[in-house]
Amino acid sequence: MSLESIDLDAPHHQRGPKPAETALTRRIDLTTLRLFIAVCDEQNLTRAAQREGIAASAVSKRMNDFELAFGVTLFKRLSKGMALTPAGEALLHHARVTLLNVEKIAVELSEYSQGVRGHVRMLANLSAIVQFLPEDLSAFFSAHELLRVDLQERPSGQVVRGIEEGAAAIGICSGEAETRSLEAFHYRTDNLVVVVRADHPLAKRDHLLFADTLDFDHVGLHAASSIYLRSQYAATQAGKSMRLRINVPGFEAVCRMVQANMGIGLIPDRAFEVVGAGMGLRSIRLRDEWAKRELRIVVRDAAHLSSTSRLVLDHLRAAERPERDAVSA
Amino acid sequence: MSLESIDLDAPHHQRGPKPAETALTRRIDLTTLRLFIAVCDEQNLTRAAQREGIAASAVSKRMNDFELAFGVTLFKRLSKGMALTPAGEALLHHARVTLLNVEKIAVELSEYSQGVRGHVRMLANLSAIVQFLPEDLSAFFSAHELLRVDLQERPSGQVVRGIEEGAAAIGICSGEAETRSLEAFHYRTDNLVVVVRADHPLAKRDHLLFADTLDFDHVGLHAASSIYLRSQYAATQAGKSMRLRINVPGFEAVCRMVQANMGIGLIPDRAFEVVGAGMGLRSIRLRDEWAKRELRIVVRDAAHLSSTSRLVLDHLRAAERPERDAVSA
DNA sequence: CTCTGGTTAGAATCGTTTCCCAGAAAAGCG
């Protein structure tokens, strides 16, 4: 049985007939799962029954029937209550995530019942979320009040993966991330700036080359961030090293650290305007070519996007033009 | 008299913070979700009913009741069949995920019914999976035939996150990853080696300093990998730059690229033995101190681990000793 | 023997399915 158990997700045929599996799948129902969780929580069938507002005997029957149906013992019946077996623990984990999912369904559908007309799941990296999405999405919402967006932050690589797997419809990632089989569109460009205290030797400069900053301590973003990766690489190219005092998660944290005199930071220009403006810090534009970065929109298949997602996609794609390219018409 | 009206005493102070939500959650059941998916797939209620082996009117009723319960329209009823509304699409997505989960439950419980005694979910980084886990786990399975392990590959940072969130019980990540609130144990150490073609100028060397390799083109791992990060940093420290021709995902791909004369590669020693041995390549040990790396086991709370997970944890922790530390007995 | 906690039995109840049919909209056909 060696490594067979390592998750091999063989893509079965469309809806292959699952001979015995289907029969068992049908014997699972949410009420049973809910009760099962209650019993696990309380380690006591009677209390679980009270909590769920149902007779204890009914709970007992459900648990027994379930065990019988699967030929599995979920609990050890002790005189003091019920204790999970390993099989029970396995079930508990899956039951929890399943019910969590069901709650999501209820919440989302309730929103629709209260007038929401569409839902779009999005993944985006930090730069996009901090700099552009708030305004773009709020502009979008003012035109489409009844739409909702579920936005989650992920590093660019995970964004691509999430879109590929269908976890979300629209993703925004760094232009350097491999988009593999996905369709990609230009979204925005930003420019990295150096963040320094007002009393820093570099504070009076108008613009800089990254190499000029390498004589000072740096505050870095977390290691998976593309800014961190890119600046490390640039330091290497310059034949110098970057003196990192600390790595923090998020642009605001970078600014705080800069404020606390831990070093200088490197963040996108718009991010500085948003999170660092009121902190008495200075931002200095980087002239290096790589400091001008692209953010891209990725989708699995633009042609088959849901109408709602398409609205969002079109809006995001159109968002930049008024600011930079004059529309020729 | 529906169930709501039978609200006799039952003071549920326990946890009733979801007044309306709970009620709605209870109106969702898996049969309805399954039927709903069938209707979406077929875009036709009658065919969906046939496929599920049930009367069409029953399906119709379920769909209508469901829509009524949530005050939502899921389908546009066309004369040619049923077409999803945005609300329907949202539901479809979640319904698919939920049913997939339920199938996992059925599969896993079936395994238990066929004798499996325990299940452990693991996350590990690539280095661990390629180098050590196959042997360690297979040794483990030969001692515990009736246990199962679900192993998924993730970059070290995501491993930590997954363990924190309870997505898995045991994680293995780079020693450099921040383990935050997790408990961490030593797992193994490996040593990076330089992979070169047999006809490469460095091929005859017995050992190297990383700095010696910087005059040659490199084949890099994907940007999130700790090897890539670490070697970039080392190049910086050495005051040189690393000339990267290409980044690839996986040790075998690195070796293939080296074979194809794209440059030299940097991978762990054991990984070379496993994936690069038969490719006519040479591996040269790196003497740099940082090239000796640690892999760590992380868990959320070793004291409260399930008995099955504990077996795995103990096995993994004990795995290295026979090779390095002689047991004093 | 008493308390806690789980299980069983039988009756009442509730929900679901089925069957049959109606209405509505295309599609086929003279």
Added chain:
DNA sequence: CGCTTTTCTGGGAAACGATTCTAACCAGAG
């Protein structure tokens, strides 16, 4: 063009099946 046929979704009554309830029973610990 009008008529019939097909296809599809919805509605109602009866039958069936599953779940629940009450009440009693059982088993171990203190």
